[in-house]
Amino acid sequence: MYVSVNAATSADGKLSSRRREQIAISGDEDFDRVDRLRAEADAVAVGIGTVLADDPSLVRHDETHRASIRGEDASPPARVVVDSTCRTPANAAILAGKPETYVLASEAAPDTRRAAVEDAGGTPVVAGEERVDLSGALDGLESVGIERLLVEGGGEVIFSLFEAGLVDELTVYVGDTVIGGRDAPTLADGEGFVSEFPELALEAVERLDSGVVLEWNVL
């Protein structure tokens, strides 16, 4: 599977404030760029922290761009939540309507929560004992035809993907603001690396809105 990570940070590397509320760091041009990235993906993923903070639907994408790649009848990209214990609320926007939503869970998810996710329209994919085993879960997604995954965050999931060596490409929009705060989420949180830091090769730099888009391949 090809895994692409895209997120927007403040100039000081924050995804949001310490309140963990959704902040529009991107401007219109960058949101349009993200819609094109979504259109190129088989599925768009976020972690449960992002679902609980932002309640995203992940439905919006550039339909014209998708049709130009896949034809007019192409179905929209599927949605994915990384959610060990199936905490995704039944009324979460990410479970509403179409397209399909895969909930990547672990064995620790109680049967009642798995059933609640299914009743709300989601499809659990179980990998790992306590937390989601991301490598196994992505294999599960591949088995249902997902070859290109766009991950939008948040910082915990992005770090774990890097830690597991699963990221192929990283794109970051750096906006023109400073958020600050030691408890505010950053692009890659988790425990952090202390050695053997992932290495990136800079592929492109583009001015957009009042910020810049940086695109790296992961070596």
Ligand SMILES: NC(=O)C1=CN([C@@H]2O[C@H](COP(=O)(O)OP(=O)(O)OC[C@H]3O[C@@H](n4cnc5c(N)ncnc54)[C@H](OP(=O)(O)O)[C@@H]3O)[C@@H](O)[C@H]2O)C=CC1
């Ligand atoms: N500016 C931007 O582009 C974006 C900003 N955001 C912001 O980011 C914040 C949310 O980020 P964050 O709190 O880091 O949450 P995440 O969305 O990264 O979700 C983290 C949760 O995912 C679950 N999880 C399951 N398995 C794993 C695993 N193997 N590795 C890591 N996590 C796993 C964990 O919960 P459990 O154990 O219960 O399963 C964990 O707490 C919000 O403030 C949101 O607004 C989010 C996306 C993009």
Ligand SMILES: Nc1nc(O)c(N)c(N[C@@H]2O[C@H](COP(=O)(O)O)[C@@H](O)[C@H]2O)n1
């Ligand atoms: N690219 C980007 N720029 C920002 O400034 C953002 N705040 C985000 N957030 C991500 O977008 C998701 C919401 O998407 P929908 O409104 O459902 O289309 C949100 O959950 C974050 O993952 N992204």
